[in-house]
Amino acid sequence: MGMTIAEKILAAHSGHDAVVPGQLIECATDWVLCHEITTPAALRMLEERGMDRVFNPDQIVAVPDHSVPAMNIKAAKMYQKLKSWVHEKGVKHFFDVGRGGIAHVVLENTGLMKPGQTLVSGDSHTCNAGALGAFATGVGSTDLAGAIYAGKVWFKVPETMLIRVTGQTQPGVTPKDIVLEVIKRIGADGANYMVMEWVGDYIDNLDMEGRFTLTNMAIEAGGKTGIVAVDDTTRAYMSARGVTPDQYTEYQSDADANFKVVVEVDASAVEPTVAYPHIPSNGRVAGSDRIAVTHAYVGSCTNGRITDLRDVARILKGRRVADGVQMIVVPATQAIWKQAAQEGLLEIFVDAGASVSYPSCGACLGMHSGVLGPDDVCISSSNRNFVGRMGDPSAQIYLASPATVAASAVAGFISDPREYNDTINAAD
Ligand SMILES: CC(C)[C@H](C(=O)O)[C@@H](O)C(=O)O
Numbered sequence: 001m002g003m004t005i006a007e008k009i010l011a012a013h014s015g016h017d018a019v020v021p022g023q024l025i026e027c028a029t030d031w032v033l034c035h036e037i038t039t040p041a042a043l044r045m046l047e048e049r050g051m052d053r054v055f056n057p058d059q060i061v062a063v064p065d066h067s068v069p070a071m072n073i074k075a076a077k078m079y080q081k082l083k084s085w086v087h088e089k090g091v092k093h094f095f096d097v098g099r100g101g102i103a104h105v106v107l108e109n110t111g112l113m114k115p116g117q118t119l120v121s122g123d124s125h126t127c128n129a130g131a132l133g134a135f136a137t138g139v140g141s142t143d144l145a146g147a148i149y150a151g152k153v154w155f156k157v158p159e160t161m162l163i164r165v166t167g168q169t170q171p172g173v174t175p176k177d178i179v180l181e182v183i184k185r186i187g188a189d190g191a192n193y194m195v196m197e198w199v200g201d202y203i204d205n206l207d208m209e210g211r212f213t214l215t216n217m218a219i220e221a222g223g224k225t226g227i228v229a230v231d232d233t234t235r236a237y238m239s240a241r242g243v244t245p246d247q248y249t250e251y252q253s254d255a256d257a258n259f260k261v262v263v264e265v266d267a268s269a270v271e272p273t274v275a276y277p278h279i280p281s282n283g284r285v286a287g288s289d290r291i292a293v294t295h296a297y298v299g300s301c302t303n304g305r306i307t308d309l310r311d312v313a314r315i316l317k318g319r320r321v322a323d324g325v326q327m328i329v330v331p332a333t334q335a336i337w338k339q340a341a342q343e344g345l346l347e348i349f350v351d352a353g354a355s356v357s358y359p360s361c362g363a364c365l366g367m368h369s370g371v372l373g374p375d376d377v378c379i380s381s382s383n384r385n386f387v388g389r390m391g392d393p394s395a396q397i398y399l400a401s402p403a404t405v406a407a408s409a410v411a412g413f414i415s416d417p418r419e420y421n422d423t424i425n426a427a428d
């Protein structure tokens, strides 16, 4: 029996020639990603047991991102804890406030994380990095503590779901719509403890930014991670970061690999999709109901990349955010913020009446810088619309692509971005 990409990576990191789904393995971690929310608890566990060390300070990447710049004293203390640990242990890759942004997006851009590697973090969207042809997954604080201490974690080898996306999307339809459509179809637990491997000519033609959006949301279908095989797009992305193919290992799934489920998606039939409250699987076609919004949020590790900001700018250019709508745009990292500034995108946002914020998770999980109040209605480019996710439990969150968020912000109600296709194409 052949193996999938994920099985091959896990075998290579656990000293086995081959592994099968269900097998328990001790897996070496090439990278541990640490932020200020879950790392302090893991560090306390280690300290209490007198196991206060790191397996290798060069293989830890630390990025404060959720509650920074701190909005209260508690957050300031968590940030201090992460920072003092980084200095004490000599953690090599530290992206402090002002030099980083949202951890997953910072990491994907560094060139540190390479195809064929393994990554764990105390964050559920760690699956994001799977787009690089790597095995990346979120773990709880105990496993995080173990990884920091020993550079190893226990895994049960997951089954793999194959998602084949063929054809091309209509103008105005983006990777976010594809992933919302898939989660709608399979359900919020449809990929429970499975690897979601994306293939097909749609994926072949997709840029890395779009691939990260797909793998980022694996956890919203219960997936262990998402993964995309290495191809020329991945190689070019790595080489732009100074990493050559001899520095990483490429894996492909074998023709006779065992896929537990196969999902077929015709990209040309996918419409702009909005996940209605309060679960990401609750997808409907954008604009099928007239839903007034009070807030519009573009950002997060799912959709705060430069390509997302360009999509938003194409719609906002020469237009105004509707009265009564608070729109915030949060570039995911300092580097993306700078590029957006250089491309003139930030000026377009400001001229349209949107507020541009510093890179952080703040609004995405209702911690700061855009917390929703009672009965607010937000159209969000993020990945979760659970009750209370962005603030008050009575607030309603609708998940969509950046283009749909922008179209809705301009109209004042949830709208189909394809209404702007003519002007977008004319502007290009
Ligand atoms: C705070 C963190 C543990 C959490 C996660 O794991 O996903 C957050 O990033 C989120 O998106 O809800």
Ligand code: SF4
Pocket: 066, 102, 104, 123, 125, 300, 301, 302, 360, 361, 364, 365, 382, 383
């Ligand atoms: S941007 Fe949102 S989803 Fe991503 S890590 Fe931060 S809080 Fe979690």
